[in-house]
Amino acid sequence: MKIQALHKFHNTDFSRDWTEKFKPTQHRIRLFETILKQIEDDDSKQVPVLELGIGPGFLASYLLNRLPQITYEGLDFSKSMLGIAKKRTEVYNDRIDFIQADLINEAWNKKIKMAPKVIVSTWALHDLFEKKNILNVYRTAYEILPVGGLLLNGDFIKPEESDYEYEGGRIKPSEHLKLLRIAGFRDPWCIEEFEKSVDNPTTSNNYACFKAKK
Numbered sequence: 001m002k003i004q005a006l007h008k009f010h011n012t013d014f015s016r017d018w019t020e021k022f023k024p025t026q027h028r029i030r031l032f033e034t035i036l037k038q039i040e041d042d043d044s045k046q047v048p049v050l051e052l053g054i055g056p057g058f059l060a061s062y063l064l065n066r067l068p069q070i071t072y073e074g075l076d077f078s079k080s081m082l083g084i085a086k087k088r089t090e091v092y093n094d095r096i097d098f099i100q101a102d103l104i105n106e107a108w109n110k111k112i113k114m115a116p117k118v119i120v121s122t123w124a125l126h127d128l129f130e131k132k133n134i135l136n137v138y139r140t141a142y143e144i145l146p147v148g149g150l151l152l153n154g155d156f157i158k159p160e161e162s163d164y165e166y167e168g169g170r171i172k173p174s175e176h177l178k179l180l181r182i183a184g185f186r187d188p189w190c191i192e193e194f195e196k197s198v199d200n201p202t203t204s205n206n207y208a209c210f211k212a213k214k
């Protein structure tokens, strides 16, 4: 059995149905809380935040609601998802902007309009298929962050002890940390693993939050 989820994020019906199924559970909200706490502890409550793979905007609306002084830019390659995110965050429309860009096939850093101090992402980078694509995103994130800038990535992983076969973008925590170091980040660490299950993995459990500072 291979742990793999195939998505059609460019399809409007698929994106709408997927959003309904993906509504954050209590467990998943714990990942949002972890990201929020890191931003607060970093004293980055008033900074520009860039989200990679904003999807339907669950994390975006969570952070915009709790951090009234941040500004936000949400990047995604799916027009349908950007539309859903725009609707979800419309009460914050003076603080959020959207950008359609592909994290694999484009120089997405050239498209963003703000200079982010914090870059966040949840459940998105595993969709980039291969480790080298995740490394490229980490490299570009390092490039565009100022010294002291923060990267927080919460993503599906393959547990360190697992013998199961996982899709190419679901990599072990140690591999994420290695890629972050190669990209230039100092002392990256895995803050926490969520819904960990080595023996009963599914496409929706086993995710972790990584923190890296430039």
Ligand SMILES: C[S@@+](CC[C@H](N)C(=O)[O-])C[C@H]1O[C@@H](n2cnc3c(N)ncnc32)[C@H](O)[C@@H]1O
Binding pocket: 009, 052, 053, 054, 055, 056, 057, 058, 059, 060, 075, 076, 077, 078, 081, 101, 102, 103, 104, 105, 121, 122, 123, 124, 127, 128
């Ligand atoms: C699980 S959703 C993100 C959920 C979001 N963090 C939230 O809290 O609502 C993953 C998103 O990544 C986007 N994505 C996947 N591959 C991408 C790529 N190559 N470039 C840009 N976005 C991509 C998808 O379109 C999808 O909207």
